[in-house]
Amino acid sequence: MKQIFYCFNIILFAGLMMSANAQPVPAVDENIPWLITFGKDGDTAWGDDDFIQIIFFSIPESQQGSIYIRVFDPDVGGMHDELKGSWNTQMRYSVYGGRGACSNEGARKLKRDGNYKSGTMLGSKTFGNDPKFDGKWFTFGPFNPSEGELLQDYGGYVFKFVVEGLSGDDGNVYTLFLSSDANSNKPIEGAFAFYFKYKFRLHDNVNEVSHIYPYITDKVVSIKQSNFDWDDDGIIRIISPSKNGERMAVSGDDVWVTSQHHIGKDDINSSLDIQMIKDKNKKIRNNNVVIYLENQYGELMPFYSIPIGGIPKYKYSIGIKPKSGDKP
Numbered sequence: 001m002k003q004i005f006y007c008f009n010i011i012l013f014a015g016l017m018m019s020a021n022a023q024p025v026p027a028v029d030e031n032i033p034w035l036i037t038f039g040k041d042g043d044t045a046w047g048d049d050d051f052i053q054i055i056f057f058s059i060p061e062s063q064q065g066s067i068y069i070r071v072f073d074p075d076v077g078g079m080h081d082e083l084k085g086s087w088n089t090q091m092r093y094s095v096y097g098g099r100g101a102c103s104n105e106g107a108r109k110l111k112r113d114g115n116y117k118s119g120t121m122l123g124s125k126t127f128g129n130d131p132k133f134d135g136k137w138f139t140f141g142p143f144n145p146s147e148g149e150l151l152q153d154y155g156g157y158v159f160k161f162v163v164e165g166l167s168g169d170d171g172n173v174y175t176l177f178l179s180s181d182a183n184s185n186k187p188i189e190g191a192f193a194f195y196f197k198y199k200f201r202l203h204d205n206v207n208e209v210s211h212i213y214p215y216i217t218d219k220v221v222s223i224k225q226s227n228f229d230w231d232d233d234g235i236i237r238i239i240s241p242s243k244n245g246e247r248m249a250v251s252g253d254d255v256w257v258t259s260q261h262h263i264g265k266d267d268i269n270s271s272l273d274i275q276m277i278k279d280k281n282k283k284i285r286n287n288n289v290v291i292y293l294e295n296q297y298g299e300l301m302p303f304y305s306i307p308i309g310g311i312p313k314y315k316y317s318i319g320i321k322p323k324s325g326d327k328p
């Protein structure tokens with residue numbers, strides 16, 4: 001059954017081929033500063049519920065050359081990272097391809113209690129407090145695109161990148177880049193990233209607005225949004241062809257919250273723009289959060305590093321800004 005709901009018309013991916021900025025994760029259009037993963041002894045109140053992050057990359061079948069997955073600030077210590085006590089965290093990064101890397105249900109489940117390491121491991125490295133990699137890039141690869149799992153529903157050869165906090169309690173802050181070059185960030189035309197559960201840090205600057213872009217297929221009639229440890233930091237709202245700022249529930253400290261949202265006809269075959277707007281008075285710093293969406297069947301819905309079909313707009317108010325009453 002699940003295959004049906006993720007079965008996109010390949011034409012939809014044509015829109016993705018245009019973008020050259022699809023390869024950083026977090027993506028340019030998301031305006032999210034950092035990904036975060038804590039060591040497995042971390043305190044969930046610091047914003048990570050299970051100490052694992054899984055990001056998928058899709059490479060078009062037309063890609064000829066090798067691909068690389070690059071990590072910025074892979075170590076846990078020094079700059080950027082979030083210290084608790086002393087630096088004692090070990091973080092493992094692993095790249096998977098081959099059959100089952102993405103198609104295995106365990107890889108796309110909310111609870112990482114199944115075979116989320118499905119597929120063939122193509123590369124792996126563990127980092128601790130290592131000044132050599134502090135504020136630097138580390139490159140996995142080269143990988144031949146055909147080492148990924150070929151899934152036309154996901155636009156080509158799919159690689160899975162798993163980040164796991166093996167031990168310790170510190171927060172690992174990092175970003176990723178899918179590159180055609182080992183030593184620099186060179187985008188791969190037509191490639192993109194997607195994820196089913198996203199863990200990241202919000203901006204410290206209260207004027208920055210972050211976004212995620214789930215795609216709504218014609219099978220979706222409602223969505224359930226869940227988020228964790230948002231610390232009541234402002235609002236989350238939906239902009240879409242039919243929604244002009246509908247509010248989603250926002251969690252407090254170390255708790256989950258969910259909200260249910262009806263999907264109208266106008267939103268089918270387009271992306272939602274889920275906007276995260278910080279509280280201008282609270283000025284919360286280092287706010288780490290988790291978010292995911294499910295359809296009415298309880299299946300996780302992917303977010304895309306570039307919105308399929310472009311950034312959605314409310315169709316009844318062209319030229320009019322979203323409701324000003326939505327300010328926190």
Ligand SMILES: [Ca+2]
Nearest residue numbers: 084085086088
């Ligand atoms: Ca520590």
Ligand SMILES: [Ca+2]
Nearest residue numbers: 073074075173
């Ligand atoms: Ca780091």
Ligand SMILES: [Ca+2]
Nearest residue numbers: 047229287288
């Ligand atoms: Ca938080």
